[in-house]
Amino acid sequence: MTRFLKVKNLFLFxxxxxxxxxxxxxxxxxxxxxxxxxxxxxKLLESASMSKLVFEDxxxxxxxxxxxxxxxxxxxxxxxxxxxxxxxxxxxxQWTIEAFNLKTAWIWTKHSDSSKIxxxxxxxxxxxxxxQEKILEDSNVNITMSSFFSAxxxxxxxxxxxxxxxxxxxxKLSKTEDMSGFYIPSWxxxxxxxxxxxxxxxxxxxxxxxxxxxxxxxxxxxxxxxHQKLENDLFAGIIPVIDTQTMYYNHKDKACSLQIxxxxxxxxxxxxxxxxxxIETLYVRLPPKINQNLIFINPIENLKYLVKKxxxxxxxxxx
Amino acid sequence: xxxxxxxxxxxxxxxxxxxxxxxxxxxxxxTLKGTPPLAKEYQxxxxxxxxxxxxxxxxxKADEYLASISFQEKFQNHVADLFRLQQTNFxxxxxxxxxxSFSQETTFYPAFHLLxxxxxxxxxxxxxxxxxxxxxxxxxxxxxxxxPDTTFYKYLDESLFKxxxxxxxxFLDTNYDAYNPTYSIIRVEGKKDDLRLAGVLTTPSxxxxxxxxxxxxxxxxxxxxxxxxxxKDMVASIPVPKEGTDxxxxxxxxxxxxxxxxxxxxxxxxxxxxxDPQCYKCHRQLDPTGAVFNLSPTIPSSISSPGVxxxxxxxxxxxxxxxxxxxxxxxxxxxxxxxxxxxxxxxWKWTFGENKLLTPDMEKILVNDFNQVQQxxxxxxxxxxxxxxxxxxxxxxxxxxxxxxxxxxxKKCQSCxxxxxxxxxxxxxxxxxxxxxxxxxxxxxxxxxxxRFYSQITKNKMPPQEAAKDFSESEIQxxxxxxxxxxxxxxxxxx
Numbered sequence: 001m002t003r004f005l006k007v008k009n010l011f012l013f014x015x016x017x018x019x020x021x022x023x024x025x026x027x028x029x030x031x032x033x034x035x036x037x038x039x040x041x042x043k044l045l046e047s048a049s050m051s052k053l054v055f056e057d058x059x060x061x062x063x064x065x066x067x068x069x070x071x072x073x074x075x076x077x078x079x080x081x082x083x084x085x086x087x088x089x090x091x092x093x094q095w096t097i098e099a100f101n102l103k104t105a106w107i108w109t110k111h112s113d114s115s116k117i118x119x120x121x122x123x124x125x126x127x128x129x130x131x132q133e134k135i136l137e138d139s140n141v142n143i144t145m146s147s148f149f150s151a152x153x154x155x156x157x158x159x160x161x162x163x164x165x166x167x168x169x170x171x172k173l174s175k176t177e178d179m180s181g182f183y184i185p186s187w188x189x190x191x192x193x194x195x196x197x198x199x200x201x202x203x204x205x206x207x208x209x210x211x212x213x214x215x216x217x218x219x220x221x222x223x224x225x226x227h228q229k230l231e232n233d234l235f236a237g238i239i240p241v242i243d244t245q246t247m248y249y250n251h252k253d254k255a256c257s258l259q260i261x262x263x264x265x266x267x268x269x270x271x272x273x274x275x276x277x278x279i280e281t282l283y284v285r286l287p288p289k290i291n292q293n294l295i296f297i298n299p300i301e302n303l304k305y306l307v308k309k310x311x312x313x314x315x316x317x318x319x
Numbered sequence: 320x321x322x323x324x325x326x327x328x329x330x331x332x333x334x335x336x337x338x339x340x341x342x343x344x345x346x347x348x349x350t351l352k353g354t355p356p357l358a359k360e361y362q363x364x365x366x367x368x369x370x371x372x373x374x375x376x377x378x379x380k381a382d383e384y385l386a387s388i389s390f391q392e393k394f395q396n397h398v399a400d401l402f403r404l405q406q407t408n409f410x411x412x413x414x415x416x417x418x419x420s421f422s423q424e425t426t427f428y429p430a431f432h433l434l435x436x437x438x439x440x441x442x443x444x445x446x447x448x449x450x451x452x453x454x455x456x457x458x459x460x461x462x463x464x465x466x467p468d469t470t471f472y473k474y475l476d477e478s479l480f481k482x483x484x485x486x487x488x489x490f491l492d493t494n495y496d497a498y499n500p501t502y503s504i505i506r507v508e509g510k511k512d513d514l515r516l517a518g519v520l521t522t523p524s525x526x527x528x529x530x531x532x533x534x535x536x537x538x539x540x541x542x543x544x545x546x547x548x549x550x551k552d553m554v555a556s557i558p559v560p561k562e563g564t565d566x567x568x569x570x571x572x573x574x575x576x577x578x579x580x581x582x583x584x585x586x587x588x589x590x591x592x593x594x595d596p597q598c599y600k601c602h603r604q605l606d607p608t609g610a611v612f613n614l615s616p617t618i619p620s621s622i623s624s625p626g627v628x629x630x631x632x633x634x635x636x637x638x639x640x641x642x643x644x645x646x647x648x649x650x651x652x653x654x655x656x657x658x659x660x661x662x663x664x665x666x667w668k669w670t671f672g673e674n675k676l677l678t679p680d681m682e683k684i685l686v687n688d689f690n691q692v693q694q695x696x697x698x699x700x701x702x703x704x705x706x707x708x709x710x711x712x713x714x715x716x717x718x719x720x721x722x723x724x725x726x727x728x729x730k731k732c733q734s735c736x737x738x739x740x741x742x743x744x745x746x747x748x749x750x751x752x753x754x755x756x757x758x759x760x761x762x763x764x765x766x767x768x769x770x771r772f773y774s775q776i777t778k779n780k781m782p783p784q785e786a787a788k789d790f791s792e793s794e795i796q797x798x799x800x801x802x803x804x805x806x807x808x809x810x811x812x813x814x
Contacts, residue, residue, distance in 0.1 A: 081533070188616035190532050197405060197528045204530035205616035210474045246533030248614045253625045253641075255613030259533040 041316060042306045044286075049152075051286045053106060053121075053306060055318070060110035061121045063299055065284045068276040070100035070158065073269055077245075077262040082169055084256035093164035100158075101273045104284075104296045105138030123302045124317040136305075139298040142273045153282075162214060162222040169258060170214065170222070173249050181215035181225070186248040205246070340364055340373055343710045347380055350670055350704065352389035356380075374705075381704055385697045394696070395435045397669045398448070401547045404524050407432050427502070430454045430468045431524035442697040445662055449548070449649030452509030452516040457502040458482075471523045472507050474621040475515065481506040514623035514644030517611075520544070521619045521645060531616055537609030544608065545630055548652050550661035552734055600735075603637075604630045611645045619645075632657050633733075635750065663689050666696075670703045675713065676723050676809060679754050718804055718811040722757060725801035726809075728794045729753050729772070732782070758808045766814065769806045772798060 042053040051063040075095045082088050106121040123136045164170075173182040188205040195202045214222040245260040286296065305316045338346070341361045348356040360380075367376050384390055396406035407428055428436075433455040438447045456468040472479075483504040509516040519525055520540075529540045545551035610626030623644025628651045631637050640651040652658045663685045667677045677685075685703070692698035703709065715723070736748045748768065756762050775781035776799060782790050805813040 083536075185622055186614040186616065186620050188533075195527070195530060197524075198403075202530055203532050205532055208474075208615075208617040208620075210614075210621050244533060246616070248616065248620075248624075250613065250622075250624055255610035255624045255626060257533055257536070257613065 040307050041318065044303065044307045046285055049285055050283045052109070057112075058110065059108065059112070061106040062109045063284055063286060063296075064105060064107050065282045065295075066103040066105075066278050067156070067280050067282070068101040068273065069279050070098045071269075071272055071276065073097050073099055075262055077260050079169055079258050080261045081257070081259040082172075083258075084251050084254050085169070085172055088168045088172075089166050091164040091166035091169065093162060096161040096163070098158040099142055099269075099273060100156075101140065101142050101276060102295060103138050103140045103278075104299050106299055106302060121302070122319040123305050124315075124319065125305050126315040126317075136298045136302050139296060140274075141295055142270065143295065160224040161217065162224060163220065167220075172251055172256070173214075176213055181213040181222075184209075184212045184214065184247050184249065186210050187212060188246050188248070190244040190246070338710055338712055340368070340376065343373075343377055344380055346710060347377060347704060348384060351381070351384040351393065351700070352387055353393040354389065377710075378701075378705070381701050385701065391436045391439045394439050394669065394700075395432050397665075398435045398519070399432060399524075401665065402431075402519070402525065402528060402543065404431065404528055427457055429522065429524050430456050430471070431519050431522035433457075434519055434522065439696055442695045445694040445696055445699075446649050446653040446658075447518060449518040449520065449652060450511075450646075451518045452507075452511065452513055452646075454507040454509075454522070456505040456507065458505045468523050469505055471526070471618050474618060475507065475509070476621075479507050479509055481508055512646065514646035515615075515619050515621070517645040517648050520648070521615075523618075526615075526617060531609075531612065536606060537612040538602075538605040539609075540612050541605040541609035544648070544652075545604070548661060549630060549632075549655065549657045550664060551630060551657070552731055607639070611642050611648060615645075628652065633660075659686050659689060659694075662694070666699055666703060670700060671709065674715070674720070674723065675708075676726075678809075679752075716811045718807040718813075719809060721797065721801040721804050722807050722809050722811070724797040726753065726757050728790070728798055729757075731790070731794075757806075758810075760808055760812060760814050765806075769802055773802045 042055045045052050045054055053061045055061075073096075075097065076092065077095070078092050079090045082090065107118055108116045108121055109118075111117055120137050125136070170182050173184060175181070176183050187209045189207050190203055191206050192201055192203050193206060194200070195204065209226065211226075213225045215225060217223050243262060245262070247258040247260065249256050249258075286300070305314075306318070341364065344360060344364055345355050348354065348360075364376055364380070367379075371379075392407070399406050434451060434453075435448065437443075437453070437455065438445075438451060443451065454468075454472070456472075458469050483506055515521070525540075525543075529543050531537045531540060607627035607629040611624055613624035613626070614620035614622060615624070623646065625644065626642045628638065628640040628642055628648065632655065638655065640647075642648060642651060660682060663682060664677060666689075667675070667682075667685065671677070688702045689699050692702065730753050732748065733751075733753065751768075756765060756768065759765070772781075776795060782795070801807070807813045
């Protein structure tokens, strides 16, 4: 479990699995209880490519994404079950991926104190005097592939390269219409989580990618492409290092699945990714479907306190 | 005459008391709306007695209550209970508890609940729970609010989505016309023949409650379908690691109660889960049925997955109906006799209460009634509450209560002890009409069979280890208690 937590922190999975079930269920039953009385501190203004906060006193902050140098990673895995074709060999495989560290934050771009310019905006939230203060700054994640950048920066879409010692399993998957690759109708990963409805810990599928394609490369390798729809979606990527995954497919009239067990031991990759240098800062716009987005989780969380009315007794400080 | 009447009462030992009109209206209101009537309703009813009969008044009140939002909320939550989902807060309660407009505005109803509510509101045939493909999703108008349901259907074609303003008639009646939530509505309008969608099964609530894994292969979901729609008590249970923290994950498979994750994985690898004869009894039912969820581990897939509705029905027949996808489940289940009697039992429980015994004869009559009204929920509920017994205050004796409790548990035994069993031991009460066995004191070998129940339980032979999870301690004790009382029949009579 400890190892898993490390892995979990390493890569933000939501991407392809951009549906985070437990969070969603939890939200279904939340009902705010405190009256909202305080006026918002700032306004959110958005242009085609940027989002900015404008405060009453004239200060401004822009949303940015800061990118560190990517590094390559190799992840070993084994297919441990082929439910429809148990007689086929269960191969050893490897993903080769590139990952990079990404920080998203609101940074001051207009401030009476010039030393604050280009510094991260911090929101300190103290709810009543009895509750502990919460400070929100930036979000810092390690990702592999994000369609958030697909329109502007396709070079930041990092495709995975697959290599196995046997591909008989792959040939049971349907071919794409143009016969250029093999089609994975559905793909999911698993994690031990608390089921919000039962309050019990359960191992569960927690994300799903539909319609990904493995296209052959030279030298007996395959490259993973995610569905065009997802390329346009909020952001997409995968975490191939996650402990257990299942690829689902249909073969004729049978429902089939391939269970995958990965070697999630990645050593000090997290530290390596964080130690890389920032290579650029991009001014960005909040994604349209922000409730799916964990890349921007803290900047989005900040919005709650800055551009909305807040409960009475809540003290919001902005630095 | 009085003496004879008293003897009759003592013989039947069931005290049915006629209650007043006010009490009847109260019972009707509490059953259908969850709250007692307003004081003025009693007075109005008394005034109506001048030109209407009592049954006419009760019929009018039933119509009024069945048209209310409170009815939809109450019965929507009954269905949520069936699926072991959380109930949503009644809107009225939200209003009563706070004057805070923000709380009112953000009251959120999940797609599951809204679908059920719409079926009730529109009085659609009950199978719409599995066949209706029109979802209503509450979508936040504000960027910082979370709209949980809207991402769930993201793999479906964009053409199915209709964006709309919130139609408050889904939530309100005239009492709550101030409700102005900060949500708009997204409708997902699946075509009737869309094989990817199946009513309440393809909602975030169902998927979240019945999560799956590569090992589980949607068996938990299949078990929920059997349970809710066919009253087939089956617990989808995978071998759970010893270190697992979920007490409900008591292992149902022989020899795996202390299994580690690694052992389970090895089991899966070597045995292809489900092919073991002991396991196969359940797996042959759960696996093909659950297969329709194959491509949809967390959200509905963009393409459907085939499966087979497979289950041993109450007659012991192994039913197998091919399914092209989830969308075929509803039509396949709707024609099953077990489905109809099962739903009748749910409605009976929701109107008459948990402890009121539904006799097999009454069940037959109600099955006809249910079909007669094209399985429309409001019409059927109206029929149920029109039964004279609905208004009778029935008091059972201790003996009768023990008999009813034992009856329910012994019936469960037949999920293994059925004609389909391949084990001679299991066949000993297979095909026996348990109701007859209990009610008829002259039933052949009654005493012998009951004695056997007692010895099997007290010697810890029954229920066996693999079925123990299906019986609570109090259920097992209820059989012993009934036998210790002399195994009375439903009238409280003993041999």
